[in-house]
Amino acid sequence: MAAMSGNRTPDLAEDRSSSEAGFTLLEILVVIMILGLLIGLVAPAALRQLGGARISIARQSIERLGGVLDIYRLDNAGYPTTEDGLQALSTRPANAPNWNGPYLKADQAPLDAWNHSYSYRNPSSRPGHDYDLCSRGPNGQAGEAGQDGSICNP
Numbered sequence: 001m002a003a004m005s006g007n008r009t010p011d012l013a014e015d016r017s018s019s020e021a022g023f024t025l026l027e028i029l030v031v032i033m034i035l036g037l038l039i040g041l042v043a044p045a046a047l048r049q050l051g052g053a054r055i056s057i058a059r060q061s062i063e064r065l066g067g068v069l070d071i072y073r074l075d076n077a078g079y080p081t082t083e084d085g086l087q088a089l090s091t092r093p094a095n096a097p098n099w100n101g102p103y104l105k106a107d108q109a110p111l112d113a114w115n116h117s118y119s120y121r122n123p124s125s126r127p128g129h130d131y132d133l134c135s136r137g138p139n140g141q142a143g144e145a146g147q148d149g150s151i152c153n154p
Contacts, residue, residue, distance in 0.1 A: 054113040058135040058151045065089075065110065065118070065133060066153050068103045075100045079122045079131050086110060086120050086133075114138055119150075129153065 068089055073079050076096045080088035088096065089103040104110065112118055112135035122131040137149035 054138070055151065057113040058137070061110070061112065062118075062133055062135060062151065062153050069131065069133070072101070072103055080120070082121050086118060112136070126152075 065086070069079055072089060075098050077098070080086070080093065081095070084093040084095070086109040087093075088099075089101060090107055090109070092099040092101065109117055114135075114137070116136050119134045119136065120131065124130060124132045126132060132152060134150045134152040137151055139149055
């Protein structure tokens with residue numbers, strides 16, 4: 001029995017040669033399929049979150065710009081005209097003698113979360129609003145204030 005204990009049977013793993021080590025094609029295909037399923041399930045949810053975040057950023061930016069427009073109104077006894085637009089917050093318009101700006105740091109009119117320019121109209125086309133300040137939303141199409149997916153000042 002002592003002689004037999006020295007002669008043990010080799011394990012199957014030890015019996016494999018180095019050329020057989022690694023993964024089989026089937027194992028690799030299973031891993032790729034699992035990764036594909038995970039990406040297919042997670043990617044749409046992540047893209048929905050990204051879209052929701054941009055809408056939230058657009059709303060917050062419109063509120064912030066509304067506050068800046070209110071400061072402009074206090075200095076100049078009125079909001080910028082439609083022709084002056086949001087550029088009046090960065091560059092003195094001819095019809096604003098008490099302009100105390102620039103009210104924005106940028107030299108150009110601000111862009112929304114989708115890098116589109118905001119649409120601005122004074123007076124508003126909506127009842128109960130002094131002006132319309134809208135982001136055209138993800139599709140970038142101009143429409144009536146609050147229509148076609150646009151996001152406007154409350």
